[in-house]
Amino acid sequence: MKIQGLPDNGAVDRELHHKFAVAIRAAQLGIWEWDLRTDEFSYSDRAKEIFGFHTDEVVTRQRIIEVLHPDDHRVAREQAASSLDPSLKQRTPYRYRIFRAGSRELRWIHAFGEPIFEVLEGKHVAVRFIGTLQDITDEVQAHERLADQEARLRLAIEASGIAIWEVNLADQTITHSPELNRLCGFPPDARPTLEEFRSRYAPGERERMEQLGAEARLRGETKLDTEIHHLWPDGTEKWLSLKAQIPPGESGYGGRVIGVLMDITEQKRQEEYQKLLLTELNHRIKNSFAVTQSVINQTLRGTDVPSETRAKLSARLQAMADAHEIMTGGAWESAALMTVLNRSLETFGECGSGRIIVQAEDIELSPRATLSFSLVLHELLTNAVKYGSLSNSTGTIHVKISHESLNLLRFTWIEKGGPRTAGTAHEGFGTRLIERVFGSEFEATIRRTLDPEGLSFIMEVPLSRLQP
Structure with missing residues (x-):
């Protein structure tokens, strides 16, 4: 050639x-x-x-x-x-x-x-x-694209206030950057050691971080996502969000850890302030329910309103108060359906009694759905105690909560062993309440019948109407 x-x-x-x-x-x-x-x-x-x-x-x-x-x-x-x-x-x-x-x-x-x-x-x-x-x-x-990506990443880092870091596990050294120094309270051009960075941890944080890392390694995990509480020598208190990853090496774990830090101090302060407000709100709501209860009792005293009606009204108010307390625990964002169910069973003394068999796929409820489910469960339990399976010592209730599809929740309440009866369930105020709340507002389909064994209540609700 x-x-x-x-x-x-x-x-x-x-x-x-x-x-x-x-x-x-x-x-x-x-x-x-x-x-x-x-x-x-x-x-x-x-x-x-x-x-x-x-x-x-x-x-x-x-x-x-x-x-x-x-x-x-x-x-x-x-x-x-x-x-x-x-x-x-x-x-x-x-x-x-x-x-x-x-x-x-x-x-x-x-x-x-x-x-x-x-x-x-x-x-x-x-x-x-x-x-x-x-x-x-x-x-x-390719080099130009990489340079553009690095420039955009640098701008994003500067705009978001995060710091990228890397620790060499072999010699316990850490990469330095002005952003990392700023987040940890060092001068921009300083070159603190890894030990000096760790000295900014609040008491107990170092041990907690070491334990988290050890537990992650035992589980075979290579990622860590947590928050670190910092307490600087001048008394400044900081909260940092840490996300870290150990790139795998030949032995399964590499010789370095890479990650990012972000200052979330203001976010933590807002969360604490929000908790304080929610606690105060919950306290005032409890007082409002108590005042409402007292006003109702005073108003009905000396009237010909049956005592049974008074008891029903008081019980429904208490169910609403319980629902509000559950939502306070979830920061008024959501509540688990099983939490609502268990709280209702506790109120009636049936939690763990063995007479109510629950088979459930839990979901998170919006605040409005939490309140509505609390009222529905209260009505069902009240009727069961007065007329149904819980009115004797042998009856049982089977509760099943399932996701029939990705879009539909199916709630089934089947009573057995109660007084023998048949026909169509009586439509009292409780029944109308359930149908008005779920049938209209949540677009639910409700089937309620009285079989010889007891009440059969089936409700299907679009998940999109229930979830936060």
Whole structure:
């Protein structure tokens, strides 16, 4: 195989020539030669392909200048001059841009050239200039994309106030950055040790962090997500969110930990303030229910309202009060359906009695759904105690809560072993309350019948209407 630009005077070893050709093809290099005595250029087929020249095209100086990027003319001239200067003979690789012939597509070229000198009239004169070309456009573009990503990441880090860190587990060293120093109370240009960073932990935090790490390793986990309480020497109190990951190594755990820190001090203060407000709100709601209860009792005293009606009204108010207390525990954001159910059973003394069998898939309820479910459970339990399965010592209730599909919750209440009865369930105020609350507001489908064994109550509700 004859390679353009490679001298073949019979002295080139054939095997070496073959290896050279393989290397050239593998690297996708183009070879060029410039005869300085005749100003003629010789380009290999690959070199012509890189420049967009036809394979049978004669390459001239003017043709090369036409495709060379205008801004890189000076670079090319200076590089050639320093390479051809006998006192310099520079052999440094260089880059320039071209607009490929025909398509005018911008490409980046990595070039290397080496001059060949001869002694003419007692002086060293460059007679030939040979070298290689390589299209590195993909590499340059990948580098530019990476640089853009790093710039965007840096802007995001600066805007969000987070700090990226890395700990070398072998020598217990930590990378430094102005952001990390700022979050931990050190000067921006300081280089504190890992031990000095840990000295900012509040009492007990170091032991807690070590325990969290040990437990994560025992579980085979490589990620950690927690909050760290800092207490600086000047008394400043900080809360930081920490997210860390141990990149796996050959033994399963690598020799470093990488992660981010974010200042959440203000968020924690707001949470504490919100808890204080919720506690005060809960206290006032309890007082309001107590006052309402007292006003009702005072109003009904001396009237002909049956005592049973008074008891029902008081019990319903208590059910609402219990629901509000549950929601306070969930910061008025949500409450678990099982929590609501268990609280209702406790109120009637049936939690753990064995007479109510519960099979449930728990879900989180919105505050409004929590209150409504509390009232429904109160009505069902009240009726069961007075007329149904809980009115004797042998009856049972089977409660099943399931997600019939991803979009529907099915609540089933089946009473057995109570007084034998049949027909249609009486529609009192409690029944109307259930149908008004769930049938109208929550778009539920309700089926309520009295079988000989007892009440059968089935309610299907769209999950989207129940969840927060």
